[in-house]
Amino acid sequence: MKKRITMKEIARLANVSQATVSRVINGNPDVNEELAARVLKVIEEVGYVPNQTAQTLKRNQSKLIGVSVSEMYNPYFVELVDHLEDKARKLGYNIILHNSKHNPILEWENIQNFLTRQIDGCVIVPTGSYNLERLSKLPIPVVSITQTVSSLDSVAIDHMKAGKLAAASFIKAGHTSFAYIGKSDDEKYLGFASVLYEHQLPVSDVRVFELEQTSNDNFLVRQGIERHFRQFETFPFTCVFTENDIVALECIKLIEERGLKVPEDISVIGFDDTYLSKIMGISSIHQPIEDMVSTSLELLINRIEEKLSPDIVSIQLEPTLMTRKSSNHRRI
């Protein structure tokens, strides 16, 4: 490797001390203008860039943020990463990205790697609860994004509220028989069910379909839904709320392959409001990604700079329902 130019070299060329070069670079105001100009000129000429590694070592801050997401198949997480990168850069930080692939072991390895890299803080989409305990004991701040967890600072939407929005929308459109595809212990579903309950609708009749795969592999998602749907000659529900947009899309395709129409026969509402739902005209619960990212980063950086009381901060943002073709139909 060609040797990179160092500050020492700049100092030699500009005929000043290394300390002065450092001062110029860091914008120290009380450097003689002429000297500063000379240094800047040399820097420009040789295309010197400071060695941030050395700065990190000396300053004991890397300006690096670890980002761990649980997957990249769902476009929702991609948008998250993209905004995190962009916003972090604007705040003077870089991100170092890891995909934990829903694997807690890999997640923990990644965290260790982050530590090794001297990251200043970490934004994480947790794989589950497996590492939360250790995560909260890390010597650096950690913010959980998209999931509210009790042991960490977190920024997420109000999932309960999201479920309520979907249910309310279905009820308003005249639906009386419901299905939900996703985990039954998810707050989305609790919110969904609670609204039905409030309207004295038979919550116990809601068809809840649990899937092993809800992303990663569309074929498996499809198979999972199909397995559940196969048990019905005719569907005992007129609307479906799904855990994410990928599931919603596969669900709609399966319904249409039966010769039924969406939304006329069955309405569908997805989750995440990714471009998948936008392209395909699928109604979906919108998560304000940019807000979530800005909020997370602000929170994290405040923690890094130790400006906050030690209490855990838990921020919940408002979901909104984007109604599109797939649920734009009134029953009876």
Place this chain on the structure above:
Amino acid sequence: MKKRITMKEIARLANVSQATVSRVINGNPDVNEELAARVLKVIEEVGYVPNQTAQTLKRNQSKLIGVSVSEMYNPYFVELVDHLEDKARKLGYNIILHNSKHNPILEWENIQNFLTRQIDGCVIVPTGSYNLERLSKLPIPVVSITQTVSSLDSVAIDHMKAGKLAAASFIKAGHTSFAYIGKSDDEKYLGFASVLYEHQLPVSDVRVFELEQTSNDNFLVRQGIERHFRQFETFPFTCVFTENDIVALECIKLIEERGLKVPEDISVIGFDDTYLSKIMGISSIHQPIEDMVSTSLELLINRIEEKLSPDIVSIQLEPTLMTRKSSNHRRI
């Protein structure tokens, strides 16, 4: 910030010298077993992780690879990033990600930032030719991925061949009138046209539709295609080859909104073979992403380790056509 534990501290606790701790960590075989065990025990107990920043400074290698992609909307690039991260990690490297958003200025800023971070090498999806010159003069190796460029090492598919595959497939299915949506100076199109020419089909009649946006915003893609399509009462072509899957998808939607059927009336072949085409049953040119990523990384790392002759390496991989519903129809 809580003070992180250092090697010195481990040395003190294990009652050995710092150098010995270093030897143990780096797996130096000739350390007394008993000592090694003692050191390992302390490391385990206090949860010590080495400071890679210091290692970087000392060893003059960061084990960091810069990755710059031109966008994240097209799922193709996401897959690329995901595999790069995964594969790099397995090779002992981490990636630092930047999105240049098709902006050469931002791209160059990102590169400078990479340099600052002491990356060992860089994998880039160039925004265009704007920075290629400077890129080739960097003190670290750079590999262009997905695009073959003359001034840098590169790994890409044979775009010419890809265009040929699409054309050959259309011709075999009996098509005689063609359209292409994408840049006309793209090798894809050159390959496409060359096959028509070989078959004595009227190349000059091929409808070439250039788009300003081919990703980023589906609505704009849609509008772009629509603007071109609007000029026809009936389409003067029976098949369309598109620059990427997003364009293919929007194209199909617009055709179907006209009451035409895909593939019966018009066949469509996309590009990239992303999950979009898989979900939607769109025929597409497959790029062997994993191969491309492995090859790029191998090449890059060989460069980093200076095991290669200085000649520019240009690797072209084979594209394949994945035939799905959107082009699965034989004319007459």
Place this chain on the structure above:
DNA sequence: CTGTTAGCGCTTTCAC
């Protein structure tokens, strides 16, 4: 086999 020492590139007192 193990400890001592120099120094990676930078920032930051501390003198002058």
Place this chain on the structure above:
DNA sequence: GTGAAAGCGCTAACAG
């Protein structure tokens, strides 16, 4: 205002 010097955490000769 500027330079000299110490030291961030680690590795790698060099001695012993």
